[in-house]
Amino acid sequence: MLEWIEPLIKTLTTDSGxxxxxxxxxxxxxSYLVIYIVRGMGKKEYKKDxxxxxxxxxxxxxxxxxxxxxxxxxxxxxxxxxxxxLYNKFDKMHTGNVSDYILWFVLIMGLFLVIMxxx
Amino acid sequence: xxxxxxxxxxxxxxxxxxxxxxxxxxxxxxxxxGPRIRNVFVIIIMAITSFLIxxxxxxxxxxGIRTYVFxxxxxxxxxxxxIRILFEIDGLNxxxxxxxxxxxxxAIIYSWAFMKEHTGLxxxxxxxxxxxxxxLGMILxxxxxxxxxxxxxxxxxxxxxxxxxxxxxxxxQAAFKxxxxxxxxxxxxxxxxxxxxxxYNALNMAVIANNISFTFIDKIALVVLFAALAMKAGIVPxxxxxxxxxxxxxxxxxxxxxxxxxxxLYGLFRVIFTIYGKYLFSFDSTQMALTLGVLIIILAVVTxxxxxxxxxxxxxxxxxxAFAAIAEIGYMFLAVGAALSTYTFERGAAIISxxxxxxxxxxxxxxxxxxxxxxxxxLVAGAVYYAAKETSLNKLGGLARNMKYxxxxxxxxxxxxxxxPPMNGFASKLIxxxxxxxxxxxxxxxxxxxxxLLLAVFVKVFYSVFLGPxxxxxxxxxxxxxxxxxxxxxxxxxxxxxxxxxxxxxxNIVTPATNALQNATSYIGGVL
Numbered sequence: 001m002l003e004w005i006e007p008l009i010k011t012l013t014t015d016s017g018x019x020x021x022x023x024x025x026x027x028x029x030x031s032y033l034v035i036y037i038v039r040g041m042g043k044k045e046y047k048k049d050x051x052x053x054x055x056x057x058x059x060x061x062x063x064x065x066x067x068x069x070x071x072x073x074x075x076x077x078x079x080x081x082x083x084x085x086l087y088n089k090f091d092k093m094h095t096g097n098v099s100d101y102i103l104w105f106v107l108i109m110g111l112f113l114v115i116m117x118x119x
Numbered sequence: 120x121x122x123x124x125x126x127x128x129x130x131x132x133x134x135x136x137x138x139x140x141x142x143x144x145x146x147x148x149x150x151x152x153g154p155r156i157r158n159v160f161v162i163i164i165m166a167i168t169s170f171l172i173x174x175x176x177x178x179x180x181x182x183g184i185r186t187y188v189f190x191x192x193x194x195x196x197x198x199x200x201x202i203r204i205l206f207e208i209d210g211l212n213x214x215x216x217x218x219x220x221x222x223x224x225x226a227i228i229y230s231w232a233f234m235k236e237h238t239g240l241x242x243x244x245x246x247x248x249x250x251x252x253x254x255l256g257m258i259l260x261x262x263x264x265x266x267x268x269x270x271x272x273x274x275x276x277x278x279x280x281x282x283x284x285x286x287x288x289x290x291x292q293a294a295f296k297x298x299x300x301x302x303x304x305x306x307x308x309x310x311x312x313x314x315x316x317x318x319y320n321a322l323n324m325a326v327i328a329n330n331i332s333f334t335f336i337d338k339i340a341l342v343v344l345f346a347a348l349a350m351k352a353g354i355v356p357x358x359x360x361x362x363x364x365x366x367x368x369x370x371x372x373x374x375x376x377x378x379x380x381x382x383x384l385y386g387l388f389r390v391i392f393t394i395y396g397k398y399l400f401s402f403d404s405t406q407m408a409l410t411l412g413v414l415i416i417i418l419a420v421v422t423x424x425x426x427x428x429x430x431x432x433x434x435x436x437x438x439x440x441a442f443a444a445i446a447e448i449g450y451m452f453l454a455v456g457a458a459l460s461t462y463t464f465e466r467g468a469a470i471i472s473x474x475x476x477x478x479x480x481x482x483x484x485x486x487x488x489x490x491x492x493x494x495x496x497x498l499v500a501g502a503v504y505y506a507a508k509e510t511s512l513n514k515l516g517g518l519a520r521n522m523k524y525x526x527x528x529x530x531x532x533x534x535x536x537x538x539x540p541p542m543n544g545f546a547s548k549l550i551x552x553x554x555x556x557x558x559x560x561x562x563x564x565x566x567x568x569x570x571x572l573l574l575a576v577f578v579k580v581f582y583s584v585f586l587g588p589x590x591x592x593x594x595x596x597x598x599x600x601x602x603x604x605x606x607x608x609x610x611x612x613x614x615x616x617x618x619x620x621x622x623x624x625x626x627n628i629v630t631p632a633t634n635a636l637q638n639a640t641s642y643i644g645g646v647l
Contacts, residue, residue: 007623007626008620008623010622010623011622012546012550012621012622012625014477014481014549014553014554015477015550015553016553016554016557017549019545019549019621021541021618021619021621022619024540024541025541025619065517065588065589065591066590066591068587068588069516069590070582070587071434071514071516072434072512072513072515072580072582072583073434075579075582076431076432076575076579079431080431080432083428086428087428087432090425090428090429093356093359093425094429096359096363098295098296098300100359101296101299101300101357101359102299102300102303104356104359105300105303105304105346105350105357108346108349108350108357109307109342109346112342112346112414113339113342115410115414116338116342116407116410116414117335117338117339117342
């Protein structure tokens with residue numbers, strides 16, 4: 001009667017492993033339940049809409065909402081700053097000039113021509 | 120009833136092109152009656168086309184290769200060349216056609232609300248149908264010159280749609296770059312077609328594949344075709360048009376552009392595995408297959424790395440997704456390159472190793488997943504722009520409170536494109552990683568690290584756009600209209616479905632496509 005389910009829940013075999021979302025789902029639900037139970041054992045001192053829920057900035061007043069939000073450009077700033085040498089090279093590549101786009105195309109074609117035809 | 124269905128199946132290859140093509144020109148006339156009727160007409164045309172695609176795909180997966188000869192009768196083979204124009208559909212183009220069936224229909228539903236405020240929508244829908252017809256032609260045709268013609272139709276319609284926001288200078292610039300790149304690519308493709316025609320008196324892919332002798336001119340044609348189609352597919356360092364085009368086109372158009380990019384990638388695979396397959400994978404040429412495989416791997420790794428690194432530093436929502444899309448194309452390319460590099464000659468036949476075959480399967484599977492995942496993310500970016508009139512990650516923030524459904528769709532897209540379980544992207548990337556590890560563990564390490572960086576990219580977007588305090592300037596932002604939610608919901612549902620039941624998809628759709636890719640003889644046998 002439930003034969004149609006069989007192909008749906010069949011395990012996907014890869015070259016050296018397998019993947020079954022059903023198994024993953026069961027493990028995920030069990031883990032979630034465990035976390036939920038552990039969380040339930042915690043202290044129940046939290047009071048909604050009191051000073052507990054206010055933003056605390058070492059006693060300083062909270063800024064305007066717009067100033068509190070970290071803009072996208074600042075996210076991963078350290079990463080991009082540390083790899084500035086690499087990003088500078090990438091930026092030089094991306095000139096936005098369509099002539100350069102064609103130049104890259106010609107370069108790759110030439111390179112392939114040398115490797116595939118001449119060598 | 121069965122007679123009608125049989126007739127539809129029989130003529131579906133022609134109807135799949137003819138219906139959107141005729142629909143495109145009728146749209147202008149229907150548009151005169153009223154926008155609502157025009158919208159219904161366009162969706163009906165696309166629904167019929169998609170239905171026919173599904174009929175054809177089902178027929179191909181059930182009964183094998185389909186050849187449709189235009190002008191009636193069978194193909195005349197005289198002096199080893201085919202006279203008639205024909206469409207030839209095997210597991211591979213059937214697979215890609217499914218993508219082409221889904222993306223335009225979603226884009227049209229999305230456009231109802233997304234483009235409502237704009238003028239010139241008769242032309243907009245006409246161009247969408249024209250672009251779809253071109254894309255489907257590229258996928259279904261068995262004729263190289265036909266491929267060039269459909270590529271041109273797609274490119275011209277795409278360029279016009281990229282420039283749809285006429286009031287924005289960047290859109291016009293992006294469209295100009297796109298048309299220049301497309302024209303150059305198409306010209307070189309035509310040059311390769313001429314080289315084939317000069318040598319073999321044929322334009323039919325199967326006939327050329329059967330006669331190919333890998334002369335000096337054939338090698339030049341391979342290089343030219345490879346470079347032209349790789350550029351159209353967005354392979355680094357020929358990718359630079361892609362962030363411009365994807366980033367500046369309306370989000371609904373970007374979704375179809377993904378389909379056209381994948382159609383070019385399909386063309387590239389067809390050239391390598393089918394047209395050159397018979398010779399490239401023969402005893403004399405396994406070294407050539409290895410060289411080509413290694414070159415593809417190098418380009419793929421560069422594509423993934425540069426795509427991800429450039430995405431990480433972008434501060435424009437759509438441009439960021441565009442670079443992530445480039446990285447995703449790298450994954451497919453990597454899998455194909457790895458498979459090529461494992462070609463060996465055993466017991467009189469050229470075979471791909473088991474790991475190579477699995478990598479190929481993962482790569483093909485990832486084509487489908489990429490179209491859906493990146494497509495969904497672009498629709499979300501469009502929804503954010505529609506609601507907040509902003510795409511800069513520096514200015515957006517806190518939108519999860521106002522746009523709950525869009526946020527959920529973004530999270531689904533984020534998980535899928537970053538390869539997080541249980542989404543579809545995880546299943547295909549897992550296949551690629553595991554098979555690649557058998558071929559070269561270093562490639563797997565690079566691929567996994569870049570996938571983690573891809574997750575970081577979209578976590579940045581999630582934080583910048585949806586999280587953070589509620590910004591006063593966006594207090595009036597509301598959830599997008601239902602048609603846009605439905606469009607995003609359709610793609611998200613397919614993503615989740617494939618993610619939860621990957622095996623059914625791999626067994627029934629991906630495996631036939633992979634087998635077709637490896638079997639050039641069957642493709643040739645479909646005509647000769």
